[in-house]
Amino acid sequence: xxxxxxHDDVRTALAAEALGALDGDEAEAxxxxxxxxxxxxxxxxxLREAAAALAHAAPPAPMDADRSARLRARLVARAAAxxxxxxxxxxxxxxxxxxxxxxxxxPLSVPDDRxxxxxxxxxxxxxxxxxxxxxxxxxxxxxxGVGAYAARMKGRYDALSERYASLDDERTxxxxxxxxxxxxxxxxxxxxxxxxxxxSTQRRAPNGRMFWDPATxxxxxxxHDMPAxxxxxxxxxxxxxxxxxxxxxxxxxxxxxxxxxQATYPLPRDQLKAIAVTEEPAGGLPKPSGxxxxxxxxxxxE
Amino acid sequence: xxxxxxxVPAQADRELVRRMAAGDxxxxxxxxxxxxxxxxxxxxxxxxDPDDAEEVLEETFWQAWRQAGRYEEGRGGLSTxxxxxxxxxxxxxxxxxRRVREERWEELPEPSYVEAGGSxxxxxxxESAQADEVRRVVASAVARLPxxxxxxxxxAYFRGMSQTExxxxxxxxLGTVKTRARLAxxxxxxxxxxxxxxxx
Numbered sequence: 379x380x381x382x383x384x385h386d387d388v389r390t391a392l393a394a395e396a397l398g399a400l401d402g403d404e405a406e407a408x409x410x411x412x413x414x415x416x417x418x419x420x421x422x423x424x425l426r427e428a429a430a431a432l433a434h435a436a437p438p439a440p441m442d443a444d445r446s447a448r449l450r451a452r453l454v455a456r457a458a459a460x461x462x463x464x465x466x467x468x469x470x471x472x473x474x475x476x477x478x479x480x481x482x483x484x485p486l487s488v489p490d491d492r493x494x495x496x497x498x499x500x501x502x503x504x505x506x507x508x509x510x511x512x513x514x515x516x517x518x519x520x521x522x523g524v525g526a527y528a529a530r531m532k533g534r535y536d537a538l539s540e541r542y543a544s545l546d547d548e549r550t551x552x553x554x555x556x557x558x559x560x561x562x563x564x565x566x567x568x569x570x571x572x573x574x575x576x577x578s579t580q581r582r583a584p585n586g587r588m589f590w591d592p593a594t595x596x597x598x599x600x601x602h603d604m605p606a607x608x609x610x611x612x613x614x615x616x617x618x619x620x621x622x623x624x625x626x627x628x629x630x631x632x633x634x635x636x637x638x639x640q641a642t643y644p645l646p647r648d649q650l651k652a653i654a655v656t657e658e659p660a661g662g663l664p665k666p667s668g669x670x671x672x673x674x675x676x677x678x679x680e
Numbered sequence: 681x682x683x684x685x686x687x688v689p690a691q692a693d694r695e696l697v698r699r700m701a702a703g704d705x706x707x708x709x710x711x712x713x714x715x716x717x718x719x720x721x722x723x724x725x726x727x728x729d730p731d732d733a734e735e736v737l738e739e740t741f742w743q744a745w746r747q748a749g750r751y752e753e754g755r756g757g758l759s760t761x762x763x764x765x766x767x768x769x770x771x772x773x774x775x776x777x778r779r780v781r782e783e784r785w786e787e788l789p790e791p792s793y794v795e796a797g798g799s800x801x802x803x804x805x806x807e808s809a810q811a812d813e814v815r816r817v818v819a820s821a822v823a824r825l826p827x828x829x830x831x832x833x834x835x836a837y838f839r840g841m842s843q844t845e846x847x848x849x850x851x852x853x854l855g856t857v858k859t860r861a862r863l864a865x866x867x868x869x870x871x872x873x874x875x876x877x878x879x880x
Contacts, residue, residue, distance in 0.1 A: 393865040394858060398771070399836035399843045428869035430760040432837050433722040433767070434818040441720040445734055450712045453741050457705035460745070595713070644713065661816050 383407040388418055396425035451548070455541050462537035463530075584635070586672050588653045595644040597626070601655065601672075604631040613671070614662040615639055618652040626653075628662040650676045693758035700748035708745050715759065719766045725838050726770040736773060740766040771840035814872075821871035829864040832857055 383391070383404070388411045394400045395408050412419050441449070586601040599615060607613065607630055615626035631637040654670035696714070699707035719740060724733045743765055744751075751761060822830060835841045835849065843861060847854040 390858070390862060393862040394836070394843055396865060397833065397836040397861060398768075398840065399846070399861060401842050401844050424869050424873075425865055426764070427757070427760050428865055428872055429837065430763040430767075431814065431818045431868065431872055432822070432833065433718055433759075433763045434815045435822045436721045436725040436838070438717065439721040439724050440717045441734070441737070442730065445730065446712075446716055446720075449716075449734055449738055449741075450709055453712055453738065453745070454705050454709045456742065457703075457708045457745050461703040461705055642713065644710070664813055 383411055385411070385415065385418070388412075388415070389421065392418060392422050393425050396422060396429045447552070451545060455545060458541050459534065459538050463534045584655075584672050586653070586655060586674070588674065590650070592645070592647045595642050597639075597641050597643060599626075599637075599639040599653075601629075601631060601635075601637040601639075603635040604637060604655075604671075605635070606631070606633070607657065610660050611657055612660045612662060613637070613655050614658045614666065616654045616656065616666055616670075617643075617645065617650060618654055619645070619649045620651065621649075623654070623666055625662055625664065628658070628660075648677070652676055690757065697748050697751050697758060700745055701751075708741060711744060712741055715762055718759065719762060722763060723766050723770045726767065726840075727773055732773055733770075736766060736769045739769050743769075767837075775840060817871055817874075818868070821868050825864050825867065828852075829860045829867075832860040833864045836861060 388408050391400060391404060391408050395405065400408060412422065584601065584604045586599060589598040604613060612628035612630055614628045616623040617626050626643070627639055627641065629637045629639050652673055652675045654673045656666040656668045656670050658667060696707050696711050700711065716737065719737055720733060723736045724730065727733050727736060740762060744762060832846055835846045841849065843857050844854060847857045850857070
């Protein structure tokens with residue numbers, strides 16, 4: 379039995395409840411009060427949202443790319459198999475045996491004269507011939523059910539086999555792609571690689587180049603000769619779309635004016651009009667406030 | 681021409697949940713793309729081990745897939761839902777690994793929140809402007825908290841310690857710990873409310 383808590387006491391304990399930091403008795407008392415108090419429930423929702431936002435305060439730690447790709451492939455394959463098996467339902471924890479088997483499960487026992495339920499074996503003993511008919515009927519139903527279930531499992535097995543084959547193809551493609559990339563990287567980063575840079579005789583102007591792979595949603599941005607920033611200022615990278623500029627993050631150039639920004643962001647191919655870089659207050663702004671330092675247009679205009 | 685869903689996160693989230701509930705596995709892949717970094721940053725902070733973090737993420741996304749039909753939008757946004765599931769599973773994992781040990785204040789790790797105001801030399805993920813703004817506001821609100829309030833929230837949120845355990849670990853009276861937790865989270869809530877207000 380949990381101790382009772384008054385409305386004011388509960389309100390002061392809601393932050394701890396949102397953080398999951400209440401001790402047993404207190405948590406029980408708070409939950410009992412919540413069942414009847416809409417005001418506290420609403421405040422708890424807000425505090426829970428605030429607590430969940432703390433996830434944004436953890437240092438950004440993207441998953442290792444290979445690991446992430448494997449996890450994604452596993453999830454999609456599991457979901458496809460789940461869909462093929464029709465087990466996507468409102469009962470997330472139970473293993474679904476499918477409706478066919480569930481339908482035949484009840485006939486394994488039959489109602490007795492008093493409305494109770496007795497096992498088939500005993501029913502047969504008591505009722506002689508009638509029990510035999512019932513047992514035979516149940517057995518037939520069971521066989522039909524098992525047959526339907528087996529067909530269903532066969533369907534699921536076929537779907538999984540197909541999925542496995544396509545994942546195997548995908549894996550082969552990825553291995554080849556990684557080998558190609560390794561080769562490209564080696565050609566760029568080898569100790570003996572020479573880079574000849576042609577510089578303008580004029581004052582060097584900032585410039586950038588964005589590599590965008592719409593198929594993988596990967597973006598890689600290189601900037602050169604960016605002027606040094608004053609304290610409290612950042613450069614901000616923008617994707618200019620028909621709906622307006624979308625922030626692509628902020629960056630500060632190295633002392634030689636270079637910078638690299640890499641990211642993943644899905645954007646339909648026809649939604650990119652230009653890339654731009656502006657100088658903004660540190661941390662960036664939701665919308666650009668200054669004129670672009672460098673701009674690159676993309677595609678055709680409507 | 682329709683506005684691409686990536687530009688309107690809440691709308692895109694609703695659409696993803698609807699597609700998952702309808703059994704579209706591609707939507708689960710898209711959910712992974714959208715939230716893996718946020719969830720991994722949180723989970724790795726809690727469990728520490730990359731293998732454990734990967735398993736927790738898989739369990740979380742799988743739970744989202746199975747329960748998409750029961751997701752109630754009124755109960756916070758999609759990221760709140762996912763973060764709560766991921767954190768709960770991550771904490772279960774560390775609790776099963778160890779009972780809370782006797783830890784003294786000076787042995788506790790320093791909180792390592794992102795600095796307010798800039799991304800420093802960490803390449804910023806190309807996220808929507810709204811997600812960037814949430815991160816900036818949260819980091820700034822957390823950075824403004826007095827160190828002891830920040831530490832209290834840190835111990836509760838990332839280490840799953842109860843108020844009594846925090847009081848024991850830090851040698852502070854229980855009442856003080858409760859007050860710190862309340863003040864810290866209330867300030868954070870108010871900062872987010874301002875963000876929402878500005879967005880209107």
